Amino acid sequence: MAIPIFRPSIKRRDMDRVLTCMVSDRLGPGPLAKEFAHFFSDYLGAAGGVSTVNYHMAIFAALDTFGVERGDRVIISSLAPQAYLEVFRQRGIQPLTADVDPDTCMMLQDAVKAFLDKNPRAIIINNTLGCYPDTEVIDGYSLPVITDFSQGFNNANTPGKAMQGDIMLLSLAVDNIITAAGGGLVLARGKKDYKNLSSIFEEQSEDLLLCDMNAALGLAQLKSIEKFISTRKEIGEIFRRSLKKSRHRTIASGQDSEVSFYSFPVLLEYGIKEVRQYALKQGIETRHAFLNSLVAAEEHLKRSCPNSMSLLSRCILFPLYPSLGKRNVELISRVLSTLP
Template structure:
């Protein structure tokens, strides 16, 4: 049996052990310690923003971002259906209501449909966008940059300005991606909207095992994020808390990992770009009419986090059969997430013209993309896909 090729695993070949050992020897292992401050400062410096706030997870960051955007019970938040469920669950934490939007050809939110929804399905009254079907106030939009691609931020920021909406960038999959042209040239994913959130789960481009980060162009928002994430502590000596806070701070051990990982981020991106180029040049319409590698936008420098195999003819090449065939060859792949509006907790929430998301759900498979993936492994995956293309899959 060939060696197992995982989908996406950490690359821990830098100073991780050195910094972790230092944190342990200093006995700062919890939510205080020098590495937390260092990680926040170096992360903000990388993104060219004023400050950053470390937290326990991307989900925790999104929860705080919604709170800081003024989302409350009975508000509505426009969200994508094609995303990981963590981008949507925090809306429910606040007893607010999601409204699900379709994706465009980038896999990110369809801004034309968002604009159309605001124009035709809502009224703008007293500086509030009101959903005609529910009568509720739409307060915010959560935009997810999917797989290292980037949503059309220029469009969503214009819509938000017109209708007084807060925009939250879920950049959990797009650390290092930035625009190379246009209105937001050189701006990183997560740094354009009111608040941006990142994740450092084990499969992300850099990892702290768990953990996340928040950034904002508003320094007051960042101060309040740190306050709320630290149990809203107003007097640390006498344990005085004037608001309900959260235990959402990152640990020093996690931050030590993060500092070491951030040092290697550009190298990881370079490797992932090289492997993506091999995949793309080998799996294309000329050589394999049944498959192609999904493109990233041409106006960004992507971080190439996940690679997507697009099935041109899913009737001939069923998605699940391809996944099964690759698994038999000891190659791990995965389908897209189940669309969120079809998940049990969200069956009764509003949707708007969900069409393209269904197409991509049936046609996309994520293939191995780790930053420590060798070119030999890439070619082994390609060879197996070619065999499937030429011989088909068993029914």
């Protein structure tokens, strides 16, 4: 069987908490969901957070925290997940979609500056493929900043000081760095924003919150989170060195940042079909990196965001996760160095 592109970093011995929850009287939203949000709040240095039933609800809550309403404009990357487009359409929010730097996958600052003249209510920064802009870029915006860290953590080696932006949100889907088999998380940096965030759910049904069953699955991974992240970086550096022997390359990091390696992206000079077939013949799954992005869904962006269009057609992902094992790391490394 081929090495899967994604695999949750969960071991059998980590499942005790999940099994305990399964035989308890409460599987719905409860203390474990609150513990999950509290852990991340402490870990990243937030005032507080809320665990949500799904990723879409997390996006809704982040926007509602700042009072974003129908007709408002929000700056967002052309490589952001299509979930944002679905939320924007439901709410009548107008996306101001910025093209990206072809090397880092981060929004072009010239594009962002041009949109500032259109009175946006907020800006959303996605840590695409584990990359994130330099800290001074985020701190320099004069409007509320929502950072989506579903694909990467910044400054994970300094717990309590890694909060970026005013709101951070996380998808807990099966293919993200931390998974709860679905769900979402919203964190507020400041006390005022946390109060606004909390008030959104006070009069709402518990159905909008993460179930304890899912939270237990997420909590099982959190005790090893620093090890998970450091292992991803170690494997990523091995793959990066191997890829240098080929004619292809990977994405770059910002000036004072490191890639946290959600997966291992390869930017192909040509021959995407040939490369994918070669990898599969060696027993390795790959995936197009941006088929679920805004630029893949919106025809007009294919003209206004040429860099994103290029990445859509040229960037594929290779497996990279802590449970790969030495043999698979060596195999993938060898394949990366000999890509056609």
